[in-house]
Amino acid sequence: MTEFEGIVPALGRALDKRGYSELTQVQRAVLELEPKGADALVSAQTGSGKTVAFGLALAPSLLGGQDRFGPAGAPLGLAVAPTRELALQVKRELDWLYAETGAVVASCVGGMDIRTERRALERGAHIIVGTPGRLCDHIRRHALDMTNLRAVVLDEADEMLDLGFREDLEFILDAAPAERRTLMFSATVSRTIANLAKNYQRDAVRISTAAEQKQHVDIDYRGFLVAAQERENAIINVLRFYEAKNALVFCNTRATVNHLTARFNNRGFSVVALSGELSQNERTHALQAMRDGRARVCVATDVAARGIDLPNLELVIHADLPTNAETLLHRSGRTGRAGRKGVSALIVPQNGRRRAERLLRDAKIAVAWGNPPSADDVLQRDDERLMADPNLSEPLQDSEAEFVRALLAQHGAEQLAAAFVRLHRGRQSAPEDLSEVNVHDGGQPSGQREERKPRREDFSESAWFSLSVGRKQNAEPRWLIPLLCRAGGITKREIGSIKMQQDETFVELDANSADRFLAAIGPQATLENNIRLKRLDGMPEFTSQPYAKKHEGSHAGKGFRKDDRPGGYDKPAGKRKFADKPQGKSHDKPYAKPAESREAGAPGGKPWAKDAKPWAKKDKKAGKPKFAKPAGAGKKKPARKPQD
Incomplete structure (x- = not known):
């Protein structure tokens, strides 16, 4: 059994069962906090073990020196997370970490049945994990009793402020007892985070781990320049090249998520979608499909950038560029967790390279630009994986020997090998042909700049x-x-x-x-x-x-x-409207008719167009203008004649 110094024994045993041999940097930092039990503002990179860290830090305050909790009643600890996925993940982590203490951990998150949550609160719980909006609802309805609260944790505080939860957080903290312990965990510490800590923490200790100064070393960043119309084909080739156990494709809109999900389904990928329009039940099933291997690709919006913990997530693809450097880091932080390696691939159209370079510079990430894997690269990697297939190295089983000899006798070794290759390749989606982009010349396609010529003036012939x-x-x-x-x-x-x-x-x-x-x-x-x-x-x-x-x-x-042309439309002069319109005070109306063309009896002081109707027609036989409305213009009236 591994001995963990400074940890409540029950939690130490849970860590040992979980396979922990040593603690991460942020976990050691919160345990070495001086003075003991002080408030803390912790900044650490995503994937660094923050959930276990605050679980270990809260244990002495919640247990009060005891090995186990007493009967559940009003909650003693509260953890607040920005999204449903992250809140449910925190609950799962605390369930196994506090398993031997007899703790009852309940969740209060949006999208779940509020009546079920209220019954759980009535039965009692030692620790509550929830999202800001739902926690405020329970507090206002007097379903959540905050009087016995000893500690509050704000997980991903920067994300909660970005999502507009500042007022909800202040309401929750104001409802909690003044003599409580407050821990804030955030990937970055902005001015708004510092102000929140100043208002709601007492002499907080600032903890900054080394992971904050440099990007996670277990993530391999790749920048792929593509022609704008070939973005989706490039994503398909990247998925095929890496063949990750789990891959996460990030998009900026729900419409793009739906489109790519349908495209990947048609190409034979086992894919699920994750976006804000889905119900909590649908989102939970999608993540469970990724965890148990029924799906390998998840297409998601940034709602899933935080809170997803997929143990086998090896590849993150940015189908759309993120809006800022923080989002880039949080998206990428879904892979390369807990010492595992991962790849973060940016699919960048030619005209988006400068924006991508600004994002990477702000995130302090260096990327080597290149072309996405070509069809030949994908097929070559398929052959390498086939040569390393464990089925080729496993010894022959007794139950298989007789049938194998029959196959060899009937078809021969070469034919059997060919059949094995066909079966392996038949299960894979065909890669796409991509245009080669010149990554050393501003991202233009190869040869495009050489083909450009100065604009011609005229043809010689x-x-x-x-x-x-x-x-x-x-x-x-x-x-x-x-x-x-x-x-x-x-x-x-x-x-x-x-x-x-x-x-x-x-x-x-x-x-x-x-x-x-x-x-x-x-x-x-x-x-x-x-x-x-x-x-x-x-x-x-x-x-x-x-x-x-x-x-x-x-x-x-x-x-x-x-x-x-200076004259506007080239209409024959005889048919131009108002071409010969005289300029003058009495003829500045839109339908003014020159004085010399008026009928003899027309009023002289007023423009002709004002008294006459625009549909006036001239009766050639009578020699006098005849005014009549067109059919359907209202009740018919006798023809109107100009007054003498």
């Missing part, structure tokens, strides 16, 4: 083509250009001006590309959607159509701009 679509068919350069590139095997740099007419569109191509363009389209000269194409001799003549915009200065891919 060009060829013109006519397309059988125009403005009437809602033709636009933004979909015509990709259509031409796909059909003719050209790039948009080989497309010049696009002149759009009412029923057809003229397109300019580089003369050096024209023959290749026609050969790719074929003799039928028909594009998608039955758009016909014809090569022209020379430059076409452009006609001015109603509302057509000028083409001078137009650039490939930009269409026609209103700004290119």
Whole structure:
């Protein structure tokens, strides 16, 4: 049996049964606290054994020198955690740690049946573990008696403040007896944490472990640069390459969680989802599936960044970049716990590299950038795992010998080996082909910078083509250009001006590309959607159509701009509205009609448009304006004539 100095004997025996041979740094620090029983503000990295640490620190205050607890009544200890998962994990840890003391540990967390919790409080408990909101509910309803409380622990205090629980925490601490012990545990100590400690702790001792100054040494950080459209394929290859017993994929939104969960299911991964929209029962089942091996991949939002303790979690993937350095550390801290090794992989699109580097710099993490595992890398790793398969090294069992000899006699060793390889590979999801990204040149795809050329001014020689679509068919350069590139095997740099007419569109191509363009389209000269194409001799003549915009200065891919002409829309002069509108005080109304065009009997002092209706029509036969409302405009009235 291992002897743990300074620990209550019952808790020492629980540690020995659990397989502890030595304590972690933060656990030793709280036991060596001077003076004994003082308040403490502890900062330690996630995964450093904080739950066991405050369990050991609370034992002398709760037991009062006894080996076992007496009958359960009003609680003696209270632990507050930010999330349901973390609160339930803390309860599980305290259950085995205090098993030999006879302690009754109860939980009060949101999402669970509040009536069941209230009955548990009525029966009595020695230690309560809960989330801030639910604890406040029980206190306000007088279901939670705080009068006998000897110690309060705030676990992940920084996270609770970030989630907006400051008022709830202050309410809980104000309801607790003034003569209590208060322990605060936090990954980082910000100004708000320090102010909370100053207001609710007495002469607190500040404990800072070495894990706070440097990132957890058991986590291997990897930065993978990918093309933006290949992010999901890169995640699949990372999952396949590492083949971790448990993997956690973090996303920023619930929609992304649902999308990736469906994608991974289709690819044959055993996957579960974890997000805030799930009920507590669903979340509990998801985590249990990860623990017992029914699921290997969990896709989660940051609600799961704290409080998840999966013993076999070997891989954390950041599908979306976290919002800040603290979130990055807490996500990654789900792996590499209790001396186990883990990998934290950042999937970074090309345009997100600078942001990722700022996050890593703030978190004081150095990452070597590279490409995600390619399909060949994944297959090679599969072969290595196959060669190391324990089934190949285990001795032949007597019950198997006869059948093995029959298989060898019928199929031969080579055929059996091939069947073994096929069975092994058939159980795996096929890896994805990824584009290679140049990680040494700002994250651009290999060769992309070399292909860039200065913008051209004009083609030295060009060829013109006519397309059988125009403005009437809602033709636009933004979909015509990709259509031409796909059909003719050209790039948009080989497309010049696009002149759009009412029923057809003229397109300019580089003369050096024209023959290749026609050969790719074929003799039928028909594009998608039955758009016909014809090569022209020379430059076409452009006609001015109603509302057509000028083409001078137009650039490939930009269409026609209103700004290119000073006169606005190029509408025939005879049909322009108000083109000859006289300027003057009496003619500044929107429907003002020039004085010389008024009828003889029209009122002279008022604008003609004000008295007449906008739908006024002129009766050519009578020579007088006739006013009538259109059908359906209300009750019909006799035709109205201007007054003399």
